[in-house]
Amino acid sequence: DKFVWSRPRITGELPQPIAGHSSILVGLEMLVFGGRQDNGTFSNLLHSFNTGSRVWSVVTPQSVPPQARYGHACCLAGKSMIIYGGKSSSGQILDDMWAFDTVSKSWKELIFKGNHPKPAIFATMCALDSFKVVLYGGKDSSGCVLDETLICDIGSCVWSVVEPPRVGSRDCPLERVSHTLSEINKKLYAIGGTAPTGPAHVVSLLILSKAKIKPYASSGSTSPPTSSSSFSSSPPAFAQPQSISCSSPPFS
Numbered sequence: 258d259k260f261v262w263s264r265p266r267i268t269g270e271l272p273q274p275i276a277g278h279s280s281i282l283v284g285l286e287m288l289v290f291g292g293r294q295d296n297g298t299f300s301n302l303l304h305s306f307n308t309g310s311r312v313w314s315v316v317t318p319q320s321v322p323p324q325a326r327y328g329h330a331c332c333l334a335g336k337s338m339i340i341y342g343g344k345s346s347s348g349q350i351l352d353d354m355w356a357f358d359t360v361s362k363s364w365k366e367l368i369f370k371g372n373h374p375k376p377a378i379f380a381t382m383c384a385l386d387s388f389k390v391v392l393y394g395g396k397d398s399s400g401c402v403l404d405e406t407l408i409c410d411i412g413s414c415v416w417s418v419v420e421p422p423r424v425g426s427r428d429c430p431l432e433r434v435s436h437t438l439s440e441i442n443k444k445l446y447a448i449g450g451t452a453p454t455g456p457a458h459v460v461s462l463l464i465l466s467k468a469k470i471k472p473y474a475s476s477g478s479t480s481p482p483t484s485s486s487s488f489s490s491s492p493p494a495f496a497q498p499q500s501i502s503c504s505s506p507p508f509s
Contacts, residue, residue: 269313272304277327277379281338283359285309288316288338290357292327299325299346303357320363323355328378330395334411335387336360339367342377342395350398352376356411369414372473374407381438383445385465388412393447396434402453404432406445406463407473416473419463433457440465 278292278300287306293299301323303316329343329351338357344350352374354367380395380403392407406419436450436457445463449456 265311267306267311267313270304270315271313272302273300275300275327277329277343279329279331279340281331281333282308283333283336286359288357288359290331290338290340291323291325291329291343299327299344301325316362318357318362318364320365322364323353323366324351326351330377330380330382330392332382332384332390334384334390337411339382339384339390339411341374341382341392342380344378350376350378350396354409354411367411367414369416371415373416374405374473375403377403379435381436381447383438383440385440385443391438391440391445393438393445394433394436394450402432402434402451408470417470418473419465420469420471431457431461 272289274295275289275292278289280287280289282288285308287308289304289306290302291300303318303322305314305316306312307314323340325346326343330341332339334356336359338359339354340357341354342351354369355364356367357364374392375397377392377395377397380392382390382392384390385408388411390409390411392409393405395403397403408417408419409415410417431452433447433450433452437448439446439448443465445465447457447461447463449459451457
């Protein structure tokens with residue numbers, strides 16, 4: 258209540274020290290997935306931390322989980338934990354997306370229809386609603402830092418792209434990696450991270466209500482049509498093409 262950091266007493270099955278993991282909060286339960294452990298191994302375990310009782314436990318999924326990874330993007334959409342990409346224990350940069358249903362405790366791979374994003378590590382993702390997630394930035398398998406802002410309808414498993422505006426001579430938002438991304442009232446806030454020229458802007462703002470959304474034409478992989486997704490779709494939230502408004506302070 259006083260915005261003071263403290264180190265609470267915790268019990269249960271604590272996870273190993275990890276980096277590059279992800280977490281979401283569902284009610285009082287924090288779920289932590291994946292990451293690289295301090296012994297160098299990669300994890301695909303899902304840990305639960307009850308913020309009320311302060312007890313850790315390992316979640317036993319009711320289906321086959323994703324392969325171990327770290328540096329993946331993650332967010333909560335509805336009652337599902339969504340993850341994308343990351344780096345595998347073999348060193349491969351991944352381009353798969355999975356959903357963990359926090360009610361049924363089961364994992365499901367989302368099979369894309371049509372073009373989808375490049376493999377990426379240290380991208381960020383946030384939910385627009387229960388059926389749509391935004392993926393932004395990251396680094397691909399060639400080491401290129403990405404600047405795409407993409408929207409995935411997890412019901413239809415179809416990707417769209419947000420056309421970047423111009424701010425002076427630059428696209429906006431700029432390419433960046435290891436940043437954060439949040440959605441507040443249909444506005445995306447990207448904070449920090451690293452760009453090819455150094456530390457990224459403190460804050461970049463993209464106003465989605467004015468965004469022009471179009472089908473994604475990627476130079477990356479294309480997945481064949483599939484009907485395996487069990488998630489319900491919803492009407493597009495940003496169907497009317499308009500101009501983008503984006504505000505980005507210059508580099509310091």
